[in-house]
Amino acid sequence: MSDANITDITVIGGGPTGLYAAFYAGLRGISCRIVDALPQLGGQLMALYPEKYIFDVGGLPKILAKDLANNMIEQGTQFGPEVVLGAEVQEMVPEDGHFRLVTPRGEFLTRTVCVTAGKGALNPRVLECPGWDDHYRDGGGAHTHVRQIEDFRGRRVLIVGGGDSAVDWVLGLRGVARSVTLIHRRPEFRAHKSSVLEMQALAEKGEVQILTPYEVRHMEGVNGCVARVTVFNNETNEDTHVEADAVIALLGFKPDLGPIARWGLALEKNTIRVNGVMETSVPGVYAAGDVVHYEGKLELISCGYGEAAIAVNNAVRYLNPKARLAPGHSTNLKIFKQDD
Numbered sequence: 001m002s003d004a005n006i007t008d009i010t011v012i013g014g015g016p017t018g019l020y021a022a023f024y025a026g027l028r029g030i031s032c033r034i035v036d037a038l039p040q041l042g043g044q045l046m047a048l049y050p051e052k053y054i055f056d057v058g059g060l061p062k063i064l065a066k067d068l069a070n071n072m073i074e075q076g077t078q079f080g081p082e083v084v085l086g087a088e089v090q091e092m093v094p095e096d097g098h099f100r101l102v103t104p105r106g107e108f109l110t111r112t113v114c115v116t117a118g119k120g121a122l123n124p125r126v127l128e129c130p131g132w133d134d135h136y137r138d139g140g141g142a143h144t145h146v147r148q149i150e151d152f153r154g155r156r157v158l159i160v161g162g163g164d165s166a167v168d169w170v171l172g173l174r175g176v177a178r179s180v181t182l183i184h185r186r187p188e189f190r191a192h193k194s195s196v197l198e199m200q201a202l203a204e205k206g207e208v209q210i211l212t213p214y215e216v217r218h219m220e221g222v223n224g225c226v227a228r229v230t231v232f233n234n235e236t237n238e239d240t241h242v243e244a245d246a247v248i249a250l251l252g253f254k255p256d257l258g259p260i261a262r263w264g265l266a267l268e269k270n271t272i273r274v275n276g277v278m279e280t281s282v283p284g285v286y287a288a289g290d291v292v293h294y295e296g297k298l299e300l301i302s303c304g305y306g307e308a309a310i311a312v313n314n315a316v317r318y319l320n321p322k323a324r325l326a327p328g329h330s331t332n333l334k335i336f337k338q339d340d
C-alpha cells in the first residue's frame with residue numbers, strides 16, 4: 001500500500017475527546033481519520049443523554065448535550081478528517097512503521113493512534129425477560145435511552161431503573177407522555193435527592209406512578225409493539241399489569257473495553273494506562289478521555305479536552321521529532337486567518 005494511504009493519526013472514538021483530538025490534528029496540519037463503532041459522532045452525549053443539560057464545560061454555562069456534541073462535530077471536522085462510522089476497531093496490529101486497524105468496514109493504516117474510546121463500545125444493560133428481545137428494535141417500543149423527547153409524546157411509558165437517568169426521565173417525560181410509571185427493584189433510589197423528592201411529590205399528586213420493589217416479568221405486544229408489561233413485587237412475588245406502549249430500561253451500561261483489551265496496551269482498572277504525555281505503553285499510541293487511567297484522573301468532558309490536546313501535540317512530535325510541541329495560540333494562527 002502506498003504512503004498516501006497511511007494517515008498520520010487515527011482517532012478511535014468520535015466522542016467529545018476524539019472530536020477535540022481531530023480538531024488538534026487539523027490545527028497541526030497532520031492527516032486524520034476518526035473511526036467510531038456507532039452510526040453517529042458525539043459519543044456518550046449523543047448516545048446516552050442528548051436531551052440533558054451540561055453545566056460544567058468552561059465558557060458554556062448551560063448547554064444541551066446534543067448541542068455541545070454538534071458544536072464539537074463542527075469544530076472537530078472543520079479540517080476535513082476522514083470519518084468512518086459503524087466501524088468498531090477490532091484489532092490494532094503494529095507493522096513496519098505504522099499500525100493496521102481492522103474493522104468490519106475495512107482495514108486502515110495509520111502512523112500513530114489516539115484511542116479515545118470512552119467506556120468502550122457503549123452496550124447498555126437490557127432487561128432479561130421474555131418479550132424484551134422481540135421489542136428491542138425500531139418501532140418495537142423497548143428502549144435503552146431517550147433519543148428525542150417527542151418520540152414519547154402521548155405514549156404510556158414504563159421506566160425501569162433507580163438511578164439519575166431513570167428519575168430524571170420520569171420528571172422529563174411527565175406532561176409529554178400520556179402516563180409515566182417507574183418501577184425499581186429496591187425501595188431506595190440512587191438518584192439525586194432533590195429529584196427523588198420532586199418525583200415522590202408528583203406521585204402523591206397522582207401525576208406519575210412509582211412501583212417498588214418491582215421487576216419486569218414479561219412484555220407482551222400488539223402488532224409488533226409492546227402493549228402490556230407484567231411486573232412483580234420481588235418481596236411478595238405478586239404480579240401486576242402495566243399498560244405501556246414504551247418501556248425504557250435505564251439500567252446503566254457495561255463498562256467493557258471489548259477488543260481494546262487485547263491490543264497489548266498496559267491496562268489498569270479496565271482502562272488504558274498513560275504517562276504524562278498521554279502515551280500508552282506502545283510507542284506511537286496515545287490515549288485520552290474516559291478510556292485512560294492516571295493518578296487523579298477525572299471522567300469529565302473538560303478533562304478529556306486537555307488530554308486530547310496533549311496527546312495529539314505529542315503525536316505530532318512523535319511523527320516529526322523536530323516539530324514544536326506547543327501548537328501556538330489559536331488567536332494568532334494563520335490556519336484561522338489570524339496574524340501574529
Ligand SMILES: Cc1cc2nc3c(=O)[nH]c(=O)nc-3n(C[C@H](O)[C@H](O)[C@H](O)COP(=O)(O)OP(=O)(O)OC[C@H]3O[C@@H](n4cnc5c(N)ncnc54)[C@H](O)[C@@H]3O)c2cc1C
Nearest residue numbers: 013015016017036037043044089117118120121289290301
Ligand atoms: C448520563 C450522563 C451524564 C453526564 N454528564 C456529564 C456532565 O454534566 N459533565 C461532564 O463533564 N461529563 C458528564 N458525563 C461524562 C461524559 O459524558 C464523559 O466523560 C465523556 O463522554 C467522555 O468522552 P470520551 O470522548 O472520552 O468518550 P465517549 O463519549 O464514551 O466516546 C467514546 C466513543 O468511542 C467509541 N468506541 C469505543 N470503542 C470503540 C472501538 N473499539 N472502535 C471504534 N469506536 C469505539 C464509542 O462508540 C463512543 O462513541 C456524563 C455521562 C453520563 C452517562
